[in-house]
């Protein structure tokens with residue numbers, strides 16, 4: 001019995017547990033269906049290597065890729081009043097918040113950070129679509145304003161990555177009030193003569209599109225991002241007309257003058273660095289790092305005399 005319980009059973013258990021493969025190692029591209037290995041996908045900035053589809057990118061992942069060496073400092077955001085309307089749908093609002101915090105590991109739907117990109121100091125804010133649809137809440141408003149105030153204080157450009165389904169319904173009118181609040185914050189940046197750049201990511205809709213996402217000095221979008229105020233179906237039903245192909249997509253909006261650029265995620269950092277430096281009147285960016293000094297001759301030179309010199313001190317005390 002001892003032999004079975006002490007040796008055989010653990011052996012069998014270890015055989016079975018070894019076969020359990022973590023489910024999140026592979027991710028399916030929602031556009032072309034290719035299975036992508038998670039590490040390969042994160043190395044590729046969450047862009048499908050087969051069809052170039054730009055997948056969801058959390059603020060933390062984005063900042064790690066954006067800031068030099070992945071180093072950034074979070075900007076502190078003042079905490080708003082919790083659940084002022086005591087809103088309840090299928091769940092109580094505080095429970096919904098807690099579930100989102102647990103699922104994303106983030107405190108709220110916007111992350112604000114400061115640091116350097118391409119040796120250019122900036123303040124950046126990014127919205128998290130995985131956190132209750134990136135919805136604009138009082139916290140998001142506070143975060144946006146905290147970022148703008150920090151940018152003015154440090155005299156830095158302000159870059160915002162938008163992603164939202166609109167205003168957070170659980171906060172009602174208080175969420176909608178973030179539209180004028182953020183507009184005032186942008187005015188503050190303009191009065192300070194600082195650039196405000198918006199990067200619209202998939203999807204940016206509702207109140208966010210109707211406020212801070214469309215008030216930038218420059219509007220850049222990621223390829224194929226959905227950007228609009230109301231949904232296509234709502235517009236079609238209202239105007240009773242068929243809308244054109246690709247309506248509300250980044251490329252369509254670029255053609256119709258709503259955007260300045262549509263930029264691939266891999267080229268985004270480079271473009272933001274150039275824009276920030278240009279608008280701040282700084283020197284042009286250094287293209288890439290300086291090449292390393294030639295290794296071989298430099299290494300060979302100090303080694304050779306060291307080997308020759310080594311025996312002499314040892315020899316000297318003997319004589």
Ligand SMILES: [Zn+2]
Pocket residue numbers: 029030031032033034048049050051052053
């Ligand atoms: Zn794909």
